[in-house]
Amino acid sequence: MASSTISGVGSGVDTQAIVKALVEAEKAPKQAQITAQQKTTTTQLSAVGSVKSAMDAYRAAIAKLNTASSFTGLAATSSEEKFAKVTLGDSASSGSYALHVEKLATASKTQSAVFADGTSTVVNSGSESQILTISQSDTDHRVSIPAGATLQQTRDLINTQLQSKGLSANILTDANGSRLVMTSQTTGKGSDITVASGTLGLGTFTRVGELAQNAEYTIDGIAMESTSNKVTSAISGVNLELIAKGDSSIKVASNTDTLKTSVQSFVTAYNALIGSINSQTKVTATGETATTTAGALTGDATMRQLVSTLRGELLNGSGSGALASLSQIGLNTDQKTGLLSLDNKKWDKAVATGGADVAGLFTGDKGLITRMTKATDSYVGTTGVLASRTSSLDAKLTDLDTEQKALDRRIESLQLSLSAKYNAMDSLVAKLRASSSSIMTTLNSLNNPKTT
Secondary structure (H helix, E strand, O other), X not given: OOOOOOOOOOOOOOHHHHHHHXXXXXXXXXXXXXXXXXXXXXXXXXXXXXXXXXXXXXXXXXXXXXXXXXXXXXXXXXXXXXXXXEEEOOOOOOEEEEEEEEEOOOEEEEEOOOEOOHHHOEOOOOOOOXXXXXXXXXXXXXXXXXXXXXXXXXXXXXXXXXXXXXXXXXXXXXXXXXXXXXXXXXXXXXXXXXXXXXXXXXXXXXXXXXOOOOEEEEEOOEEEEEOOOEEEEEEOOEEEEEOOOEEEEEEEEEOHHHHHHHHHHHHHHHHHHHHHHHHHHOEEEEOOOXXXXXXXXXXXHHHHHHHHHHHHHHHOXXXXXXXXXXXXXXXXXXXXXXXXXXXXHHHHHHHHHHHHHHHHHHOOOOOHXXXXXXXXXXXXXXXXXXXXXXXXXXXXXXXXXXXXXHHHHHHHHHHHHHHHHHHHHHHHHHHHHHHHHHHHHHHHHHHOOOOO
16 A cells, blocks of 8 residues: 555664565455456366366267268269369269250349439339339239338348348449349249339330349259259259259269278367366476376366266277277377377278278267267256356356455455554654653753753
């Protein structure tokens, strides 16, 4: 507590130094306790946050792998991606297909009259709002255009209200002026749009280009159509994206590299989670004297239970056919770190004889990914174990902050009290010294005879 008081004037003793020493001695034990607990709690809070983030990332990563297509060991290719692209879905099987794209699916466009004054043209010159109606596939979408609205404002109102419906508006301008163009994001025959502007000054809307049409293509000479250029059902388990008119060869074939990539993706996701937990729970020896430093969550029961749960699912084989456990495909756990590794020799041998059974180990209701997801459900979410642990640590920090404020108030009160007492003592000593000096002066004068 800052002060301009000059201490010890009366007594000659530095009373401020005494008060400071007494206050610090009183504060030090409790302050050390609070500071240590704040540091520990903050470190633990950060550590739990890191594990929580790693857990969320792990679950997101394995969720992407929990499809049959991820572990089929198949790969899909297109000989001419400028005409068509291909990806695998679920339930794909080997096969080759000749694809010919004749027409692409198109969407509908329509335009207003042309306005020489451009985007600032007022399209509702009346005193009341008017309704603009856009119709598509027996559905009417109505947009209220307020009095005095310009072409630009009309465009913005349409986009604000109808973009979520797959309809959008823009303005095209050339030497003749500006016109409002309505565009549908929906492709295919029967998806044409019409616009009724009523008494609005937009004129009659006319079609831009041809009517919306279906995509037309053949697979192995069989004529087919689609309302979209993204075709998901023509070939079972194969997704096609039609790009342009032309011919390409679509091939779905076995590819152990693709299968291995999926397995390695699981290993990478799992190791990232275990690595995060290890970094927060490990004990490190440093220096020549091998001083040990414990991680923020070393010995933490929650972390031990989590690791035990994860390892238990790795050992709980559920495969069928030739493969029943992860070790059979070369997936092994390091006993010291808990990290997974893939033995390439074992993998190659297992895939050569039982590649079709790998999916059973990872996917399905009893597969490893589903079991891992269920096993970690209780740790995630706003009410999960890790979130509850975070809330508990936050509450502890709040309590420690309250303790710190209470300590500060008590120490401030103590300092004021001690300062007052020592200042009073100093004043008393000053008075006593003054009295003593006066008495001594009197006595000295009595001892000395007067001169005549």
